Amino acid sequence: MDDALAGTEPGSMSQSIEFAAWERPPLRSIPRVAPSTPLLAQRELQLATDPVGAQDRLASALEGTDADLTLIDCPPSLGLLTINALFAATHTLIVTEPGAWASDGVDQILANLERVQARRNGLPELVGISVNRVGRTRDAQYWHNELIATHGDTILPPVHQRAALTEAAAQSLPIHSLTRPGAEEA
Numbered sequence: 001m002d003d004a005l006a007g008t009e010p011g012s013m014s015q016s017i018e019f020a021a022w023e024r025p026p027l028r029s030i031p032r033v034a035p036s037t038p039l040l041a042q043r044e045l046q047l048a049t050d051p052v053g054a055q056d057r058l059a060s061a062l063e064g065t066d067a068d069l070t071l072i073d074c075p076p077s078l079g080l081l082t083i084n085a086l087f088a089a090t091h092t093l094i095v096t097e098p099g100a101w102a103s104d105g106v107d108q109i110l111a112n113l114e115r116v117q118a119r120r121n122g123l124p125e126l127v128g129i130s131v132n133r134v135g136r137t138r139d140a141q142y143w144h145n146e147l148i149a150t151h152g153d154t155i156l157p158p159v160h161q162r163a164a165l166t167e168a169a170a171q172s173l174p175i176h177s178l179t180r181p182g183a184e185e186a
Contacts, residue, residue, distance in 0.1 A: 002037055003015070004016050005058060006046070007061075011061070011063045011065070012060075013061040017065065032067065044079050047080040055084060058084035059084070059088035076105070078105075083116070086124055087116060087120065091127050092125065093128060094128075095132055096130070097132055098142075098147065106147065128156040129156060133165075136161075
């Protein structure tokens with residue numbers, strides 16, 4: 001991923017794509033991924049000094065890839081990496097957690113999304129806001145309800161906090177590879 005963003009060659013992402021290591025994916029075919037490294041975080045500094053094309057470097061790198069669906073997982077920030085993703089995407093799913101800072105972050109990403117949409121004729125389209133790690137605490141419920149009150153129908157059904165999610169992430173496994181009851185619901 002970092003190599004693709006480092007250059008300005010259209011279609012450079014196709015050189016970074018490889019098959020995921022899932023043995024039994026819950027899909028018809030094994031997904032392909034463009035892995036990243038910690039170097040990607042440093043790429044933002046280079047993008048900030050590029051006066052032309054900094055915002056659409058990822059869109060250029062993705063040109064010519066033959067994927068039916070491209071999922072761009074962004075860092076939890078509003079920097080140029082996320083802006084690049086917004087310029088490359090046709091649809092956007094905002095993922096957040098129930099909390100004060102996370103709620104503020106949703107407002108900020110929505111403001112940036114509107115700015116990008118104004119420059120891209122309404123793209124990317126917002127498909128919803130997913131609230132993850134919704135626990136059973138009063139605080140989590142309060143902030144989840146605040147997000148619903150503020151953003152209404154754009155809030156998708158919550159993803160409840162489950163030990164299986166934490167366990168799968170710690171083991172770098174897809175959630176459906178675990179046989180625990182919480183994995184089925186997640």
